[in-house]
Amino acid sequence: MIALVDVNNFYVSCQRVFEPRLMGKPVVVLSNNDGCVVARSSEAKALGIKMAAPWHQLRDFAQQEGIIARSSNYALYADMSHRVMTILSRFSPNQEIYSIDECFLSFDGLLQDHTELAQDIRRTVLQWTGLPVCVGIAPTKTLAKFANHIAKKQAPFNGVCAWQQLNPNQQYAQMQALPVGDVWGIGRRISERMAQEGIHTIADLRTSNADQIRQRYSIVVQRTVHELRGIPSIELEESTPDKQQILCSRSFGQAIYTEQELGEAISTYIARAAEKLRQQGSLAGSLAVFIRTNPFRPKEPQYSQHILVPLTQASDDTLLLTRAALWVLKRIYRTGFAYAKAGVMLCDLQPRTAVQGHLFLQTADPIKRAALNKVMDDINRQWGRGSIRVASAGFNHGWKMRQNRVSPFWTTRWPDIPIAK
Amino acid sequence: MSLHLHPPIPAALEAKALYLPVMGVSISAGFPSPAEDWAEERVDLNQRYVQHPEATFYFTVAGDSMVSSLAEHSIPDGATLIVDRALSAKHDDIVVAVIDGDFTVKRLYCRGARLALIAENPAYPPIVLGDEQELSIWGVVTAWIARPR
Numbered sequence: 001m002i003a004l005v006d007v008n009n010f011y012v013s014c015q016r017v018f019e020p021r022l023m024g025k026p027v028v029v030l031s032n033n034d035g036c037v038v039a040r041s042s043e044a045k046a047l048g049i050k051m052a053a054p055w056h057q058l059r060d061f062a063q064q065e066g067i068i069a070r071s072s073n074y075a076l077y078a079d080m081s082h083r084v085m086t087i088l089s090r091f092s093p094n095q096e097i098y099s100i101d102e103c104f105l106s107f108d109g110l111l112q113d114h115t116e117l118a119q120d121i122r123r124t125v126l127q128w129t130g131l132p133v134c135v136g137i138a139p140t141k142t143l144a145k146f147a148n149h150i151a152k153k154q155a156p157f158n159g160v161c162a163w164q165q166l167n168p169n170q171q172y173a174q175m176q177a178l179p180v181g182d183v184w185g186i187g188r189r190i191s192e193r194m195a196q197e198g199i200h201t202i203a204d205l206r207t208s209n210a211d212q213i214r215q216r217y218s219i220v221v222q223r224t225v226h227e228l229r230g231i232p233s234i235e236l237e238e239s240t241p242d243k244q245q246i247l248c249s250r251s252f253g254q255a256i257y258t259e260q261e262l263g264e265a266i267s268t269y270i271a272r273a274a275e276k277l278r279q280q281g282s283l284a285g286s287l288a289v290f291i292r293t294n295p296f297r298p299k300e301p302q303y304s305q306h307i308l309v310p311l312t313q314a315s316d317d318t319l320l321l322t323r324a325a326l327w328v329l330k331r332i333y334r335t336g337f338a339y340a341k342a343g344v345m346l347c348d349l350q351p352r353t354a355v356q357g358h359l360f361l362q363t364a365d366p367i368k369r370a371a372l373n374k375v376m377d378d379i380n381r382q383w384g385r386g387s388i389r390v391a392s393a394g395f396n397h398g399w400k401m402r403q404n405r406v407s408p409f410w411t412t413r414w415p416d417i418p419i420a421k
Numbered sequence: 422m423s424l425h426l427h428p429p430i431p432a433a434l435e436a437k438a439l440y441l442p443v444m445g446v447s448i449s450a451g452f453p454s455p456a457e458d459w460a461e462e463r464v465d466l467n468q469r470y471v472q473h474p475e476a477t478f479y480f481t482v483a484g485d486s487m488v489s490s491l492a493e494h495s496i497p498d499g500a501t502l503i504v505d506r507a508l509s510a511k512h513d514d515i516v517v518a519v520i521d522g523d524f525t526v527k528r529l530y531c532r533g534a535r536l537a538l539i540a541e542n543p544a545y546p547p548i549v550l551g552d553e554q555e556l557s558i559w560g561v562v563t564a565w566i567a568r569p570r
């Protein structure tokens with residue numbers, strides 16, 4: 001048996017833990033640069049706020065209805081996620097962390113009644129972290145996702161839906177009630193195609209011919225059909241594979257024009273990406289830089305360019321990677337454009353141990369460089385991101401993310417911890 | 422279960438990993454440290470004062486409502502509270518509670534049907550909760566740290 005545990009309206013719920021005033025009120029969390037809605041409380045959903053709705057279109061309505069908006073506070077969400085996942089890991093020997101706010105747990109071999117265990121999970125996570133979770137339990141991952149959806153949307157389930165405890169008629173009715181696009185792994189393109197072929201509901205997909213599905217779509221969709229029938233076909237993945245690429249890109253708070261400013265942004269992204277790279281113990285074999293103007297302003301002159309360069313020797317050194325990235329930037333930068341976004345990607349990642357030295361290459365003493373990078377990581381961890389950085393990252397950061405409504409960093413910065421009177 | 426630093430000890434508390442002794446790193450080859458076999462982990466405040474790391478949060482105290490020369494516990498303005506949400510609050514615990522959307526630190530009085538939040542400072546009247554009012558206990562204070570300088 002597999003359980004899918006998932007935090008309700010995760011970002012909004014995190015904000016509410018430290019701002020109890022927001023309980024019962026319509027709340028939304030906005031994406032980077034306060035662009036659009038990325039999380040909604042149930043009250044905000046009830047007011048008809050849609051996911052990904054652009055905030056600037058909503059502002060008047062929000063004021064009128066008393067909707068409260070917060071910028072995303074990813075440091076807070078990451079810390080709360082870590083707490084939840086650690087607590088959940090104690091309930092089962094097998095855990096697959098699927099995203100920031102959901103994970104699969106294997107319930108196989110656990111003696112306790114599954115529904116009781118799931119209620120115990122809900123109570124514990126709520127008490128320890130203040131975050132509400134729902135649980136779906138089923139023989140397959142796809143059904144567990146579906147059961148979780150039912151647990152979340154239908155109040156009588158009280159936050160836990162054990163698929164096996166529904167009788168076949170109830171199971172059929174649940175599957176008949178939802179469109180096939182709501183199934184885990186069935187995207188919009190596939191569901192549109194399926195609609196043309198008469199597969200509209202989840203029940204339709206479940207009863208379709210699995211071999212034909214494989215021929216017409218793919219083996220992945222066939223697996224989904226099997227999973228809907230209760231035949232486990234997608235394994236629990238316990239260790240997340242190391243990332244093959246590390247991307248770091250942002251839209252700027254305001255357009256920027258100079259190579260100097262773009263260089264500062266690129267240097268900052270490299271620093272962050274290189275830190276991630278070192279965390280997973282990899283080296284980058286190549287590196288890409290891209291810059292572009294805002295395609296949503298078609299009247300302004302448009303420019304978009306990226307270059308990928310292989311590195312002579314794979315590296316995880318912030319200074320070396322920064323130098324390479326700025327070299328690339330010099331080649332793609334053109335004056336006279338309003339740049340809206342830039343990014344870097346570290347590619348061709350390889351384990352640090354597998355790298356051969358370069359015979360003819362004069363490099364900085366690699367041991368000293370590794371020590372320097374470690375000191376930078378330590379300082380940035382302790383004093384906050386960006387405390388120590390290469391000078392090319394600059395100091396003004398007029399291009400930085402717009403986050404006008406960001407809450408304090410209640411759990412990750414000492415000056416921000418909440419106040420009790 | 423609930424413990425108090427009394428008198429407060431001047432210590433910086435950091436939620437970071439334990440110090441692990443890294444053995445032999447700075448010792449030149451051929452001269453093994455005579456202390457190496459006896460290396461132990463340095464004591465860490467987290468070990469003693471954080472029982473449930475996933476459920477532990479820190480607050481800063483503002484105001485003198487918990488300052489008293491008579492009460493058993495006195496929590497000065499500016500102290501850092503260690504708050505454990507994994508514990509269930511009981512009578513006489515010091516708790517962080519939510520009143521009208523604000524966090525407050527008080528002693529919990531919970532006897533029979535009577536429920537109140539008591540400030541240790543006699544200048545502040547107890548907050549007695551009416552039938553309609555909902556008391557939300559956010560977490561149990563297990564220790565606090567103040568800095569005499």
